[in-house]
Amino acid sequence: MDEKAARIAFLGLAIGGALGLIVGAASGNALVGLGVGALAGVFIGWFVGAARQRGRRDG
Structure with a gap:
């Protein structure tokens, strides 16, 4: 993973x-919301970074 993809992740x-903290605070457990939101954010960021790398390599 290059530096740009790591920054995206x-x-x-x-x-x-941040979004998980907001949702977690609304549901009553901010820490669980923070953890789940952070994990989801890393997954989405990693996926976008990998897709960018593959797009650059293929095209």
Whole structure:
């Protein structure tokens, strides 16, 4: 994974964590929301970064 893809994954972590914290606070358990949101954000960020790398390599 190159530096750009790692930055995208970290950005996904930050955004997912923030959104998870908001959803978790609304549901009554902010820590679980933070954890689930951060994991989801990393997954989405990693997927976008990998797709960018593959697109650059294929095209």
